[in-house]
Amino acid sequence: MENQSILIKNTTIIGSDIKKSSLLVESDKITVIDDNLKNIDADVVINGEGKVLIPGLVNTHTHLSMTLLRGYADDYPLDTWLNDYIFPVEGKLEGEHVYAGALLACVEMIKSGTTAFNDMYFFMDQVAKAVEESGMRGVISHGMLDFGDEEKRKAEFKESLRIIEKCHNTADGRIKVALGPHAPYTCSTDLLNWVRKKADELKVPIHIHVSETEFEVQQIQETYGARPFEYLDKIGFLKEDVLAAHAVWLSESEIDIIKDKEVKLSHNPVSNMKLASGTSPVAKMMEKGVNLSLGTDGAASNNNLDMLEEMKIAALQQKVANLDPTVLKAGEVFKMATRGGATALGIEQETGTIDVGKKADIVLVDMRAPHLTPFRHPVSHLVYSAKGADVDTVICNGQILMQEKELLVLDEKEVLSQAEESAKDLLAR
Ligand SMILES: [Zn+2]
Known part of the structure; x- marks a missing residue:
């Protein structure tokens, strides 16, 4: 996990400008943003086609x-x-x-x-x-x-x-x-x-x-x-x-x-x-x-x-x-x-933008949905049309927390049932 590399290829990156490109994460950082990356090897390869890549x-x-x-x-x-x-x-x-x-x-x-x-x-x-x-x-x-x-x-x-x-x-x-x-x-x-x-x-x-x-x-x-x-x-x-x-x-x-x-x-x-x-x-x-x-x-x-x-x-x-x-x-x-x-939060050196050298805090939003079609200005779609449920993949500090809507870090069912129990217990006191 520590030195894992993640390649996200062919995606629309919302960085200092908006462009179709590929991005490499090594360990906890964004190390390269370059369209020619798509053919290199990485531990995990994510196809970003049809998605936009934004800062967490x-x-x-x-x-x-x-x-x-x-x-x-x-x-x-x-x-x-x-x-x-x-x-x-x-x-x-x-x-x-x-x-x-x-x-x-x-x-x-x-x-x-x-x-x-x-x-x-x-x-x-x-x-x-x-x-x-x-x-x-x-x-x-x-x-x-x-x-x-x-x-x-x-x-x-x-x-x-x-x-x-x-x-x-x-x-x-x-x-x-x-x-x-x-x-x-x-x-x-x-x-x-x-x-x-x-x-x-x-x-x-x-x-x-x-x-x-x-x-x-x-x-x-x-x-x-x-x-x-x-x-x-x-x-x-x-x-x-x-x-x-x-x-x-x-x-x-x-x-x-x-x-x-x-x-x-x-x-x-x-x-x-x-x-x-x-x-x-x-x-x-x-x-x-x-x-x-x-x-x-x-x-x-x-x-x-x-x-x-x-x-x-x-x-x-x-x-x-x-x-x-x-x-x-x-x-x-x-x-x-x-x-x-x-x-x-005083963490602008680490996060908040998509730039080489920053911590890899990255979100992919799937834009292939009726309420996000036709694909136009992605920032407009994110603010006015998208929902939280359109989020597809989430990386924080170089670790994949969710991939293609599947939570990898926590047992979602278990967390929900624990919360249900805990809320009941609290209100019964
Ligand atoms: Zn408050």
Whole structure:
């Protein structure tokens, strides 16, 4: 496995340009892209005819184990959803549930073309175990909340450091650990200050929810006399290593802060629409050159982890919100889901584009389907017509995770039945 070579021949490669060519993977890297490759020997040869080859999609905001809560509480406002449904069940979670839910999420993500993600939850060593077994790439963080309680705060520090110590840079470098303060309204300033200091010291990134709802903005304004991004800037929290999820309710000056401090954003349109949180000013931020990426959020507020669907909805939502069909073009939203995601996670040297020297994180999408015919501009088809189920083959870090729709790394049936059992057990508690 270590030094395996994979030849993908005669395929349409979506790299810096779009061309028909062949690509060679040796060990964990893309080593050659050349049309003359097709006659060489390789351990595995994949016929790419009729397929397009793209970088593995990057989902920059997830709570993987919430797959167990898929469809559990739909059609409620965010506060009811959280306080009456999600938080009470999460209080009963054990490591075994988190593991079963994370494995289910990995199967779902691989089958819909995602190779890298950014996850915040609890029992994160269980998530790391699932990521290790799945062959995927992930940045994981323990979600920290203290609501101003010092005891709780200390416990959160301890758990975050334990996960960093145990999991950071494991699984051949596929797993990285970030610090995960949940949000400015659930974390005290003391907690956020500690996170900033530790992130600098340990050189790990930060993953946080900011300005998801209008109510949150009001709350922060009442408590700190400033809007969320202004407050975070004032305490010196914002730097280029911060990835903020949602970022729905933003003032002009907050957009300038995000741009100046090079904060990375994860746009989560489906979750924001389902919980009626609002519409992020993504088109405006794109014009200003903010680093934008795309995330599904957890499966309890989406209700799937399909990044192809997320791309389409991101584009449609911005068009209708701006009453302008020219914003968030197919190529722009595709970039958010690939290169933008890799940059947001600080792994752009490894993944996010198809280039010689990069890690082999590759997805083949089969375009021979009625809803993808006739074959025209492949990026347009990927964003507006394709579904996760059109994904044919997935490679991550040079390992084939799925080949011609057959999962090679995990026993799909077993993972699904374990998740079914685990969800039942959780809700019966
Ligand atoms: Zn979230």
